[in-house]
Amino acid sequence: MKADRAWHALVACLALIGLAIEYRFTLETHPGLIARATVIYFSFFTILGNILVMAMAAGFALGRGWAQRTGLRAATTLYIGVVAVVFWTLLAAIVKPTGIDWWGNMLAHGIVPAAWTIGWLGFGRHGGIGARMPLLWLVYPLAYAGWTFLHGARTGWYPYPFIDVMKRGAGPVAITSIWMALGFLLLGYLIRWIDGRLAIWRTAPA
Numbered sequence: 001m002k003a004d005r006a007w008h009a010l011v012a013c014l015a016l017i018g019l020a021i022e023y024r025f026t027l028e029t030h031p032g033l034i035a036r037a038t039v040i041y042f043s044f045f046t047i048l049g050n051i052l053v054m055a056m057a058a059g060f061a062l063g064r065g066w067a068q069r070t071g072l073r074a075a076t077t078l079y080i081g082v083v084a085v086v087f088w089t090l091l092a093a094i095v096k097p098t099g100i101d102w103w104g105n106m107l108a109h110g111i112v113p114a115a116w117t118i119g120w121l122g123f124g125r126h127g128g129i130g131a132r133m134p135l136l137w138l139v140y141p142l143a144y145a146g147w148t149f150l151h152g153a154r155t156g157w158y159p160y161p162f163i164d165v166m167k168r169g170a171g172p173v174a175i176t177s178i179w180m181a182l183g184f185l186l187l188g189y190l191i192r193w194i195d196g197r198l199a200i201w202r203t204a205p206a
Contacts, residue, residue, distance in 0.1 A: 003123075004060070004119075004122075004123035004124065005060065005061045005062075005063065006061070007115075007118075007119050007122075007123060008057040008058070008060040008061040008119055008123070009057070009058070009061035010115070011053065011054075011057040011112065011115045011116055011119055012053075012054050012057035012058040012061060014107055014111055014112050014115060015050050015051075015053050015054035015057065015107070015112045015116075016054055017104075017107060018050060018103075018104050018106075018107030018108040018111070018112055019047065019050055019051065019054065019108070020104075021100055021101065021103060021104025021107070022041070022046075022047060022050075022104045022105070022108055023041055024100075024101075024104075025097070025101045025104060026038075026040060026041040039151075040157070040159075043147070043148065043151060043159050044159045045079075045082075045083060045086075045141075045144055045159070045160075046083050046087070046108050046109065047108070048079075048144070049079045049080045049082070049083040050080070050083070050108050050112055052076050052079060052080070053076060053080050053112055053113075053116045055067075056072065056073065056076050056116075057116065057119070060119075060123075060124065068124055068125060070124075070125050070126055070127060070128050070129055070195060071128075071129055071133055073120055073124055074120070074129055074133075074137075074191050074192065074195050075133075075137045075140075075188075076116065076120075077116065077117055077120045077191055078134075078137055078184070078187055078188050078191050079140065079141075080112065080113045080116050080117070081113060081117065081187060081191070082141075082183070082184065082187065083108070083109060083113055084109055084110065084113035084114070085187075086160075087109040088109070088110075090160075090162060091160070091161075092109075094161075121194075121198065125199075126195045126196070126198040126199040126202065127195065127196060127198075127199025127200075127203075128199070129192045129195055129196070131192075133188075133192060134185055134188030134189045134191075134192055135185070135188075137184070137188045138181065138184055138185060138188070141180075141181070141184050142181070145163075145177060148163060149163075149165065152164075152165060152166070153165070162176050163176060163177065
Protein backbone atom coordinates (compact mmCIF):
# COMPACT_ATOMS: atom_id res chain seq x y z
CA MET A 1 0.00 0.00 0.00
CA LYS A 2 1.30 3.44 -0.92
CA ALA A 3 2.24 5.87 1.85
CA ASP A 4 -0.72 8.19 1.21
CA ARG A 5 -3.28 5.40 1.35
CA ALA A 6 -1.59 3.80 4.38
CA TRP A 7 -1.64 7.11 6.24
CA HIS A 8 -5.32 7.63 5.55
CA ALA A 9 -6.09 4.05 6.60
CA LEU A 10 -4.40 4.82 9.92
CA VAL A 11 -6.40 8.03 10.31
CA ALA A 12 -9.65 6.16 9.63
CA CYS A 13 -8.77 3.55 12.27
CA LEU A 14 -7.87 6.19 14.86
CA ALA A 15 -11.14 8.03 14.20
CA LEU A 16 -13.12 4.79 14.55
CA ILE A 17 -11.46 3.97 17.88
CA GLY A 18 -12.10 7.47 19.21
CA LEU A 19 -15.73 7.38 18.10
CA ALA A 20 -16.27 4.00 19.73
CA ILE A 21 -14.81 5.18 23.05
CA GLU A 22 -16.88 8.36 22.96
CA TYR A 23 -20.06 6.38 22.27
CA ARG A 24 -19.26 4.08 25.19
CA PHE A 25 -18.84 7.12 27.41
CA THR A 26 -22.15 8.59 26.25
CA LEU A 27 -23.99 5.35 26.97
CA GLU A 28 -22.42 5.17 30.44
CA THR A 29 -23.53 8.70 31.28
CA HIS A 30 -27.12 7.90 30.21
CA PRO A 31 -27.70 4.42 31.68
CA GLY A 32 -30.74 2.63 30.30
CA LEU A 33 -31.45 5.37 27.78
CA ILE A 34 -29.88 4.00 24.62
CA ALA A 35 -32.04 5.94 22.17
CA ARG A 36 -31.61 9.20 24.08
CA ALA A 37 -27.88 8.65 24.45
CA THR A 38 -27.54 7.94 20.74
CA VAL A 39 -29.34 11.15 19.78
CA ILE A 40 -27.09 13.10 22.15
CA TYR A 41 -24.01 11.36 20.75
CA PHE A 42 -24.82 12.41 17.19
CA SER A 43 -25.67 15.94 18.35
CA PHE A 44 -22.03 16.84 19.00
CA PHE A 45 -20.18 18.64 16.22
CA THR A 46 -17.09 16.76 17.41
CA ILE A 47 -18.66 13.40 16.68
CA LEU A 48 -19.98 14.42 13.28
CA GLY A 49 -16.60 15.90 12.38
CA ASN A 50 -14.80 12.70 13.33
CA ILE A 51 -17.30 10.61 11.38
CA LEU A 52 -16.62 12.77 8.34
CA VAL A 53 -12.86 12.33 8.79
CA MET A 54 -13.29 8.57 9.14
CA ALA A 55 -15.37 8.36 5.97
CA MET A 56 -13.05 10.59 3.95
CA ALA A 57 -9.90 8.86 5.18
CA ALA A 58 -11.33 5.39 4.54
CA GLY A 59 -12.46 6.47 1.08
CA PHE A 60 -9.01 7.82 0.29
CA ALA A 61 -7.34 4.64 1.55
CA LEU A 62 -9.63 2.57 -0.67
CA GLY A 63 -8.88 4.74 -3.69
CA ARG A 64 -12.35 6.25 -4.04
CA GLY A 65 -12.37 9.28 -6.31
CA TRP A 66 -14.89 11.28 -4.26
CA ALA A 67 -12.55 11.13 -1.24
CA GLN A 68 -9.77 12.81 -3.23
CA ARG A 69 -11.79 15.83 -4.35
CA THR A 70 -9.95 18.94 -3.22
CA GLY A 71 -13.08 20.77 -2.08
CA LEU A 72 -14.29 17.91 0.10
CA ARG A 73 -10.87 17.37 1.62
CA ALA A 74 -10.45 21.07 2.40
CA ALA A 75 -13.95 21.25 3.92
CA THR A 76 -13.14 18.27 6.12
CA THR A 77 -9.98 20.04 7.24
CA LEU A 78 -12.07 23.09 8.12
CA TYR A 79 -14.63 21.19 10.17
CA ILE A 80 -12.19 19.01 12.09
CA GLY A 81 -9.93 22.03 12.59
CA VAL A 82 -12.80 23.89 14.25
CA VAL A 83 -13.37 20.85 16.48
CA ALA A 84 -9.80 21.05 17.72
CA VAL A 85 -9.61 24.84 18.06
CA VAL A 86 -12.89 25.16 19.95
CA PHE A 87 -12.07 22.33 22.31
CA TRP A 88 -8.57 23.46 23.21
CA THR A 89 -9.54 27.12 23.60
CA LEU A 90 -12.96 26.88 25.23
CA LEU A 91 -13.58 23.40 26.63
CA ALA A 92 -10.33 21.73 27.64
CA ALA A 93 -10.30 23.43 31.04
CA ILE A 94 -13.75 22.11 31.97
CA VAL A 95 -13.68 18.64 30.39
CA LYS A 96 -11.65 16.25 32.54
CA PRO A 97 -12.20 12.63 31.44
CA THR A 98 -10.21 9.81 33.01
CA GLY A 99 -9.05 6.33 32.02
CA ILE A 100 -10.00 5.11 28.59
CA ASP A 101 -12.36 8.08 28.21
CA TRP A 102 -9.29 10.33 28.29
CA TRP A 103 -8.00 8.52 25.24
CA GLY A 104 -11.31 8.86 23.44
CA ASN A 105 -11.35 12.58 24.16
CA MET A 106 -7.73 12.97 23.04
CA LEU A 107 -8.34 11.05 19.84
CA ALA A 108 -11.47 12.99 18.92
CA HIS A 109 -10.12 16.45 19.74
CA GLY A 110 -6.38 16.16 19.23
CA ILE A 111 -4.87 13.14 17.53
CA VAL A 112 -7.43 12.67 14.75
CA PRO A 113 -7.61 16.38 13.80
CA ALA A 114 -3.81 16.57 13.73
CA ALA A 115 -3.42 13.31 11.77
CA TRP A 116 -6.03 14.34 9.21
CA THR A 117 -4.48 17.78 8.76
CA ILE A 118 -1.03 16.25 8.25
CA GLY A 119 -2.51 13.95 5.62
CA TRP A 120 -4.29 16.83 3.92
CA LEU A 121 -1.10 18.86 3.77
CA GLY A 122 1.14 16.02 2.67
CA PHE A 123 -0.98 13.89 0.36
CA GLY A 124 -3.61 14.17 -2.33
CA ARG A 125 -4.38 16.79 -4.92
CA HIS A 126 -4.64 20.51 -4.22
CA GLY A 127 -5.96 23.54 -6.07
CA GLY A 128 -9.09 24.33 -8.02
CA ILE A 129 -11.19 25.54 -5.06
CA GLY A 130 -13.36 28.43 -6.21
CA ALA A 131 -13.67 31.72 -4.34
CA ARG A 132 -17.26 30.94 -3.34
CA MET A 133 -16.50 27.51 -1.96
CA PRO A 134 -15.87 28.66 1.66
CA LEU A 135 -19.35 30.20 1.60
CA LEU A 136 -20.81 26.83 0.61
CA TRP A 137 -18.86 25.21 3.43
CA LEU A 138 -20.98 27.27 5.83
CA VAL A 139 -24.12 25.32 4.90
CA TYR A 140 -23.15 22.36 7.09
CA PRO A 141 -22.39 24.28 10.33
CA LEU A 142 -25.51 26.40 9.79
CA ALA A 143 -27.61 23.27 9.38
CA TYR A 144 -25.98 21.86 12.51
CA ALA A 145 -26.81 25.05 14.41
CA GLY A 146 -30.42 24.80 13.24
CA TRP A 147 -30.70 21.25 14.56
CA THR A 148 -28.96 22.17 17.82
CA PHE A 149 -31.28 25.05 18.62
CA LEU A 150 -34.39 23.14 17.56
CA HIS A 151 -33.41 20.12 19.63
CA GLY A 152 -32.41 22.33 22.54
CA ALA A 153 -35.72 24.20 22.49
CA ARG A 154 -37.58 20.90 22.70
CA THR A 155 -35.41 19.17 25.31
CA GLY A 156 -33.49 21.90 27.15
CA TRP A 157 -30.22 20.13 26.33
CA TYR A 158 -27.36 21.76 24.43
CA PRO A 159 -24.07 20.07 23.50
CA TYR A 160 -21.79 22.98 24.38
CA PRO A 161 -22.01 25.60 27.15
CA PHE A 162 -21.32 28.57 24.88
CA ILE A 163 -24.52 27.85 22.87
CA ASP A 164 -26.71 26.93 25.84
CA VAL A 165 -29.70 29.23 25.41
CA MET A 166 -31.22 28.11 28.71
CA LYS A 167 -28.20 29.27 30.71
CA ARG A 168 -26.81 32.16 28.65
CA GLY A 169 -29.94 33.56 27.02
CA ALA A 170 -30.88 33.95 23.37
CA GLY A 171 -29.09 37.27 22.84
CA PRO A 172 -25.59 36.23 23.98
CA VAL A 173 -25.89 32.90 22.17
CA ALA A 174 -26.94 34.70 18.97
CA ILE A 175 -23.85 36.92 19.19
CA THR A 176 -21.65 33.88 19.83
CA SER A 177 -23.19 32.12 16.84
CA ILE A 178 -22.47 35.08 14.56
CA TRP A 179 -18.85 35.18 15.68
CA MET A 180 -18.52 31.45 15.13
CA ALA A 181 -19.98 31.73 11.63
CA LEU A 182 -17.44 34.45 10.85
CA GLY A 183 -14.72 32.23 12.28
CA PHE A 184 -15.79 29.38 10.01
CA LEU A 185 -15.73 31.71 7.03
CA LEU A 186 -12.31 33.21 7.78
CA LEU A 187 -10.77 29.82 8.51
CA GLY A 188 -12.36 28.49 5.34
CA TYR A 189 -10.70 31.17 3.24
CA LEU A 190 -7.40 30.56 5.02
CA ILE A 191 -7.62 26.86 4.17
CA ARG A 192 -8.48 27.72 0.56
CA TRP A 193 -5.43 29.99 0.40
CA ILE A 194 -3.16 27.29 1.87
CA ASP A 195 -4.59 24.77 -0.59
CA GLY A 196 -3.78 27.11 -3.46
CA ARG A 197 -0.21 27.63 -2.23
CA LEU A 198 0.26 23.86 -1.96
CA ALA A 199 -0.98 23.42 -5.52
CA ILE A 200 1.51 26.01 -6.80
CA TRP A 201 4.36 24.56 -4.76
CA ARG A 202 3.75 21.03 -6.03
CA THR A 203 3.58 22.05 -9.69
CA ALA A 204 6.59 24.40 -9.56
CA PRO A 205 9.64 23.12 -11.48
CA ALA A 206 12.44 21.72 -9.34
